[in-house]
Amino acid sequence: MIKFRHLIWMVIAAAAAMLSVSQSHAQKPDVGDEPGLLPDDSVELDPQFRRTAVLYRTTEPPGTIIIATAERHLYLVQGNGRALRYGIGVGREGFQWQGLLNITRKAEWPDWTPPPEMIARQPYLPRFMAGGPGNPLGARAMYLGTTVYRIHGTNRPDTIGTAVSSGCFRLVNNDVTDLYERVPVGTKVIVRQKPEL
Amino acid sequence: MIRTFRGGLLIGLAVATVIAAIAITYERYDTKTLKRTIRRGEVLCGVNKGLPGFSIPDAKGDWTGFDVDFCRAVAAAIFDDPKKATFVPLDAGERFKELQSRKVDILSRNSTWSMSRETSYDLYFPAVAYYDGGGFMLPRARNIDSALELNGSKVCVQADTTTQLNLADYFRTNNMKYQEMKFGKLEDVIKAYDSGQCDTLTADVSQLYALRLNLGKPGDHVILPDIISKEPLAPVVRQRDDDWMMIVKWTLYAMINAEELGITSTNIDEALKSKKPDVMRLVGTEGAYGEVLGLPKDWAARIIRHVGNYGEIYERNVGSGSKLGIPRGLNQLWSAGGIQYAPPIR
Numbered sequence: 001m002i003k004f005r006h007l008i009w010m011v012i013a014a015a016a017a018m019l020s021v022s023q024s025h026a027q028k029p030d031v032g033d034e035p036g037l038l039p040d041d042s043v044e045l046d047p048q049f050r051r052t053a054v055l056y057r058t059t060e061p062p063g064t065i066i067i068a069t070a071e072r073h074l075y076l077v078q079g080n081g082r083a084l085r086y087g088i089g090v091g092r093e094g095f096q097w098q099g100l101l102n103i104t105r106k107a108e109w110p111d112w113t114p115p116p117e118m119i120a121r122q123p124y125l126p127r128f129m130a131g132g133p134g135n136p137l138g139a140r141a142m143y144l145g146t147t148v149y150r151i152h153g154t155n156r157p158d159t160i161g162t163a164v165s166s167g168c169f170r171l172v173n174n175d176v177t178d179l180y181e182r183v184p185v186g187t188k189v190i191v192r193q194k195p196e197l
Numbered sequence: 198m199i200r201t202f203r204g205g206l207l208i209g210l211a212v213a214t215v216i217a218a219i220a221i222t223y224e225r226y227d228t229k230t231l232k233r234t235i236r237r238g239e240v241l242c243g244v245n246k247g248l249p250g251f252s253i254p255d256a257k258g259d260w261t262g263f264d265v266d267f268c269r270a271v272a273a274a275i276f277d278d279p280k281k282a283t284f285v286p287l288d289a290g291e292r293f294k295e296l297q298s299r300k301v302d303i304l305s306r307n308s309t310w311s312m313s314r315e316t317s318y319d320l321y322f323p324a325v326a327y328y329d330g331g332g333f334m335l336p337r338a339r340n341i342d343s344a345l346e347l348n349g350s351k352v353c354v355q356a357d358t359t360t361q362l363n364l365a366d367y368f369r370t371n372n373m374k375y376q377e378m379k380f381g382k383l384e385d386v387i388k389a390y391d392s393g394q395c396d397t398l399t400a401d402v403s404q405l406y407a408l409r410l411n412l413g414k415p416g417d418h419v420i421l422p423d424i425i426s427k428e429p430l431a432p433v434v435r436q437r438d439d440d441w442m443m444i445v446k447w448t449l450y451a452m453i454n455a456e457e458l459g460i461t462s463t464n465i466d467e468a469l470k471s472k473k474p475d476v477m478r479l480v481g482t483e484g485a486y487g488e489v490l491g492l493p494k495d496w497a498a499r500i501i502r503h504v505g506n507y508g509e510i511y512e513r514n515v516g517s518g519s520k521l522g523i524p525r526g527l528n529q530l531w532s533a534g535g536i537q538y539a540p541p542i543r
Contacts, residue, residue: 047416048517048524053342055422055526056534068533070459075534082343082422083534085524192533195459197471 034156035112035126036134039173043157049073049087051175056083065103065151065179065187067169070194072161074151074169076182086179089159089170098193101145103185107131110141115148139173140180144189151189152176230302230434230441231275231491239281242268243301246286249407250515250523251307260284263514264305266504267326267432271303271448273503274496293318296433303445304433307403322431323446328527328536330424331363332402334409337419339396344423348373353386353395355379363426364399387411401428406521424527444490451497453539454479455506457530462505465498478542486542497542507537 049072060066062079069090075083109131119125129135138153151169153176154160160172171179234240244252244264252262269279287295287306296304297318308314309329310322333344333352341347344367354361356379368375378395380386387408390398400408402420409415432449434442455461458476460468468480477483480498487496504510511528512518529535 046517047522052419052524053422054524054534055424056529057531057536058534066534071533195457197459197464197468197473197476 033114033122033125033136035129035136037155038133039138039155039157041157043172045087045157045160045172049161051087051178052085053078054083054085055081056085057081058083060188060190063183063187065183065189067151067189067191069192072163074171074179076179084182086171086175087160089154089156089161090163091168092163096193097147098191101147101189101191103142103151103183103187103189104145105143106180106185107141107143108180109135109139110137110152111135112137117148138170138176140176142180142183142187151179228438230438231444234275234302238276239283240268240272240275240303241301242271242282242284243287243292243295243304243306244268244284245306246288248307250403250519250521252284252305254284261514263327263510264307266510266514267305267449268303270452270500270504270510271445273499274444274448274451274492277493277499277503279503293320293433296320296435299435302434302441306433307430308433310429310431319436320433321436321442322429322433323442324449325429325431326449327403327430328424329401329403329428329430330527331360331367331399331426331428332405332424333397333399333421334390334405334418335397335421337417342419342421344421344425345371345373347375347397349375350396351376351378351394353378353380353390353398355383355386355400356381359426360400367425383408399425402526403515403521403523406515406523410520422524422526440491444492447490447542448500449507450539451479451500451542452505452507452510453530453537454542455497455501456508457532457539460501460506461509462501462503465502468501469498475541475543484543 056075056077058066058077060077062077064077066075066077067088068075072088072090074086074088077083111131112129112135113127114125119127131137134155136155137150138155141150141152143150149168151171153173154170157172159170244260247253248262250262252260252264254260265284268282268284272282273279285301287301287304292304292306292308293314295301297320310325314320315322333347335341352364352375354364354377361379364377378389380389386398389395391412398405402424405420409418409420412418432445434445458479460476460479465480468476469482471477471480474483478486481487481494481496485494487494490496505513511525515521515523516525525535527535528537531538
C-alpha cells in the first residue's frame with residue numbers, strides 16, 4: 001500500500017519535472033533585442049535604478065567604472081566616498097567574466113553588427129543595423145577591451161534591472177549619454193559578479 | 198503518632214515551599230538566557246512599538262521590520278522556527294531597564310550604541326546591525342549633490358536632539374554658515390520644510406526616507422549621500438551572559454557572511470551541497486561551529502532558510518523591496534562600497 005502511494009507520487013513528480021524542463025527549453029523570442037522598436041520614453045525607472053549620487057567607499061580612483069552585475073548597478077567613482085549610481089540591465093547568462101577592462105572606443109548612435117555567437121542563438125536577428133532610435137544599442141556605446149561586450153543604451157528601457165539579452169550592460173538612453181560625457185577612452189571598468197557557491 | 202504525622206506534613210510543606218521558591222528564583226534569575234529561552238520555547242524581543250521598516254505590527258498583530266527579522270533570525274537559529282519570537286513593545290525611556298530586569302532576552306529596537314549606554318546599564322551591544330547617521334533632504338530642483346554645497350542654507354531641525362548638535366558641528370567644521378529653523382516636534386519640522394520655510398531638512402537618514410514618503414511629491418526631493426554623524430544601531434543584551442551574547446553576535450555575522458558568500462534563502466539547498474570550504478563552514482556541512490555556540494550544526498542554514506541573508510533582510514524591510522527605498526550606503530558590504538563587515542567563520 002505504502003509502496004503504491006510512493007509510486008503515484010514518483011509519477012507525479014516525474015511528470016512535473018518533465019513539464020518544467022520542457023518549458024524552460026521552449027524557444028522564446030529574446031525580449032532584450034527588438035531591432036526596429038522605438039524606445040518608450042514614458043517608461044519610469046524603479047527608484048533604485050534611477051541615476052543617483054550615493055555613498056560608495058572604494059580604493060579605486062575617481063573616474064573608474066565599477067559594474068555590480070548581481071545588484072544591477074553601475075557605479076562611476078567620484079572620490080571622497082561617493083559615486084554616481086546608474087541602473088543597468090545585464091546579460092541573461094553570457095557575461096560571467098569578472099575582472100578589469102578598459103574602454104577602448106566610444107561611439108554615438110552606434111551601428112549594430114550582432115556577433116556570430118548571437119546570430120547562432122537568435123538566427124532571426126539582422127546581420128547589420130545602422131545606428132538610430134530603433135537600434136538595440138541605443139544612443140551611445142562604450143566598447144570594453146577587445147571583447148564583443150559593451151556598455152550601451154537601449155530601445156527597451158523597461159528591461160533595466162533585469163537579466164535578458166546577450167552579455168552587454170544596458171542603460172537607458174539618457175543615462176548612457178550622461179555617462180558617455182563623463183568618461184574618456186581608457187577608463188578602467190571593473191566587472192564584479194555574484195560569488196559562486 | 199498523629200503528632201509525628203502532622204510534624205512530617207509541616208516539614209514536607211516547608212521543604213516544598215522552599216523548593217518552589219528556589220525554582221521560581223532560578224527561572225527568573227538564571228543567568229543563562231539560552232537555557233531560559235529553550236525552556237520557555239520562545240525568544241522575547243524588545244522592539245519599537247511602531248517604526249516603519251524597523252518594527253511595526255499589522256492589524257492582526259503580526260510584526261514585520263528589520264529589527265523584527267533580526268529577532269526571528271535568533272529564533273530560527275535556536276528553534277528552527279522564526280515564529281518562536283514574541284515581540285514586546287518598549288518605550289525609549291524604559292527599554293534598557295526592561296532588558297536589565299529580564300523582561301526581554303534581546304533588545305532589537307533601533308538603539309544607538311554608545312559608550313555610556315554600554316557601561317552605565319551593564320549591557321552589551323554585540324555588533325552593528327544598521328549604520329544610521331545624520332543627513333540632509335532637499336528639493337531635487339536645487340540640483341545640489343553634496344552637503345558641502347549647503348553654505349548659507351536655512352536648515353529645518355528638531356530642537357534639543359543630537360541631530361541639532363551634529364548639524365552645528367558639521368557646519369562649523371566645514372566653515373559654512375547656516376540659519377537654524379528649529380521646532381519641538383518632528384511633524385512641525387516636516388511641515389515647515391514642506392511649506393518652503395527652509396532650504397533643507399536634517400535628521401537621521403533612515404528617518405529622512407520615512408519623512409519623505411509623507412511629502413506631496415516624494416520624487417521631487419533628494420536625500421544627499423553624505424552622512425554627518427555616527428548612529429550605529431545595534432541589538433542589546435545583558436552583560437555576564439557571554440554565551441547568549443555570542444549567539445546574538447554570530448547570528449548577525451552569519452547573515453552578513455551569507456550575503457558575502459552569495460547564499461540566499463532561495464539557494465540555501467544548493468549551498469548545503471557546496472564544496473567551497475567557507476560556504477561549508479557557514480552552512481554546517483564542515484566543522485562544529487554551531488555546537489560551540491550551544492546550537493545545532495545547521496544554525497546558520499536555519500537563519501538563512503527562514504529569514505534570509507543580510508541583504509535580503511535589508512532590501513525587504515528598508516531597501517528597494519520596501520516603500521522606504523533606502524539605498525544600502527554604509528550598510529552595503531565592505532567589498533561592495535559600504536562598511537558592513539563580518540569576521541570570518543573559521
